[in-house]
Structure formats: structure tokens, C-alpha cells
Amino acid sequence: MKKLKIEYHKAKCIGAFNCTNIAPEQFKEEDGIRANLINAKEEKEYQTKIVECDEESAKLIIEAAEKCPANVINVIDIITKEKVVDTTVKVKESIREIKAVYDDLNEFVLDEKGYFLIRIVPEKKMIEVGFCGKRNIVEVKVYGTKPIEIYQTIIREKIIDRSDHAAYLGRELQKAYTALQLGIPYVQDDELDFSKNYRGE
Ligand code: SF4
Incomplete structure (x- = not known):
């Protein structure tokens, strides 16, 4: 048995509906514009919900979150406290920085x-x-x-x-x-x- 918290930033949904296709037990299309997290609590800008489910359903929830092109679904494992799908963008310590240039005449x-x-x-x-x-x-x-x-x-x-x-x-x-x-x-x-x-x- 799994216990997952889903945090869904609904206002940022772009309506691609991957989540509703992959995990229809959790996400439902709402007026063709956004997905709605079924039976969720409203917490500030997020819809949240705790789901107790079997491994199969947990996999679908995780897949739905990972395949959200807008990166707006977090999934947290309540038992291990691990952020299984984390929408936070992190920057590596050493990244390549490139100043943009363009020479119209030559390029x-x-x-x-x-x-x-x-x-x-x-x-x-x-x-x-x-x-x-x-x-x-x-x-x-x-x-x-x-x-x-x-x-x-x-x-x-x-x-x-x-x-x-x-x-x-x-x-x-x-x-x-x-x-x-x-x-x-x-x-x-x-x-x-x-x-x-x-x-x-
Ligand atoms: S997959 Fe993401 S962007 Fe697409 S409907 Fe679901 S929440 Fe919205």
C-alpha cells in the first residue's frame, strides 16, 4: 500500500490533459481548459489530496505528474517523506553560461x-x-x-x-x-x- 500526497498547481495547467489520460481516477478534464484534481482540498494556489492506493495506481499518479508538460504536479511519499516528483527547478553548481550574440550580416x-x-x-x-x-x-x-x-x-x-x-x-x-x-x-x-x-x- 502507498500513501501519496498530490500537490497540483492548477492555475499553471496548460490543458494538455496527459494527467487525465494517464490517471483518470485522480484528474478530470474541466471545461476543456484545465484539469481538476478530483476531491481535492484547495490550499492557496494548489489543489492537494492524500491518496492511499496500491502500487499500480501509485505508478500512474507518478507517471501523470512526470508527463505533465507544464511541470505543475508534485507527488510526495507520505511514509518516506520523499518528493517522488518534484516540480522545483534546480540549477547545477557549475553551469555553462553563454552570452547571446548574433551578427545578422554574417550569420x-x-x-x-x-x-x-x-x-x-x-x-x-x-x-x-x-x-x-x-x-x-x-x-x-x-x-x-x-x-x-x-x-x-x-x-x-x-x-x-x-x-x-x-x-x-x-x-x-x-x-x-x-x-x-x-x-x-x-x-x-x-x-x-x-x-x-x-x-x-
Ligand atoms: S498534464 Fe499538466 S498541463 Fe496537462 S492537463 Fe494535466 S496538469 Fe494540466
Whole structure:
């Protein structure tokens, strides 16, 4: 028999639902956004619960916590006092520290596959991305409202190969999204201009 304490930082859940799939006896999907720890106590930002269970169920609880991509589930063995799954991030005593540098002139490499044209459509709260395999010819249009759904679609559809190009796309999409939220113009490759209130509020 095992006795485990589950501490779940619900507010930080990103709704990937690994926990509900792996340990449905403990975690339940709540309104499609977050998981809920079933029959839990509310303790500040955490939901907590003590579970007495057999080895098999304990393994599932531990696996659910380990596979949480948001790293928001602690599991403590009440008998041994061991933190079986610990969400605390620790830093090794000697770590490599690297100052970030980038020389656009010498390091930029053009993606031979093609390039992206990005624009926002404020009336629809939409971001549109056109992919050009050849100069000035849009071959694919991907549209959506959130950066993550657009770049994940582009990666899934294998429209992009280079990791530096994907990083560029992510940065531009986040800028476009921010511009849409704030009602300011978005011009690809330009910095956002936060100095004016374009909504006139
Ligand atoms: S696995 Fe983590 S992020 Fe995913 S639903 Fe469960 S708690 Fe939330």
C-alpha cells in the first residue's frame, strides 16, 4: 500500500490533459481548459489530496505528474517523506553560461525552401501567413488567431525545415498577435510601435 500526497498547481495547467489520460481516477478534464484534481482540498494556489492506493495506481499518479508538460504536479511519499516528483527547478553548481550574440550580416542564411509573408486582418482578429516557394508567388496560405496554432500547422504540414526560420516565424507571429490585441499596426520585420494609441482610447 502507498500513501501519496498530490500537490497540483492548477492555475499553471496548460490543458494538455496527459494527467487525465494517464490517471483518470485522480484528474478530470474541466471545461476543456484545465484539469481538476478530483476531491481535492484547495490550499492557496494548489489543489492537494492524500491518496492511499496500491502500487499500480501509485505508478500512474507518478507517471501523470512526470508527463505533465507544464511541470505543475508534485507527488510526495507520505511514509518516506520523499518528493517522488518534484516540480522545483534546480540549477547545477557549475553551469555553462553563454552570452547571446548574433551578427545578422554574417550569420543570416536564406531558407532555400522559401519565405513567409505575414499580415494581420484586424476586422477578423486573424493572422494570415503566405508561403512563397518562388519569388512573389504565394503557394500556401495558413491563417488563424493564435501563434501556436499557426506555427504548429506550418511545422506539421512540413512547410518549414530550418530551425532558425521557425524561430523567426514564431517571433513574427507573436508580434502580429500582440499588434492585434493592442490595436496597433503590424509590419513584418519592423519593431512594434507602442508609442501611439491607435484605438484613440
Ligand atoms: S498534464 Fe499538466 S498541463 Fe496537462 S492537463 Fe494535466 S496538469 Fe494540466
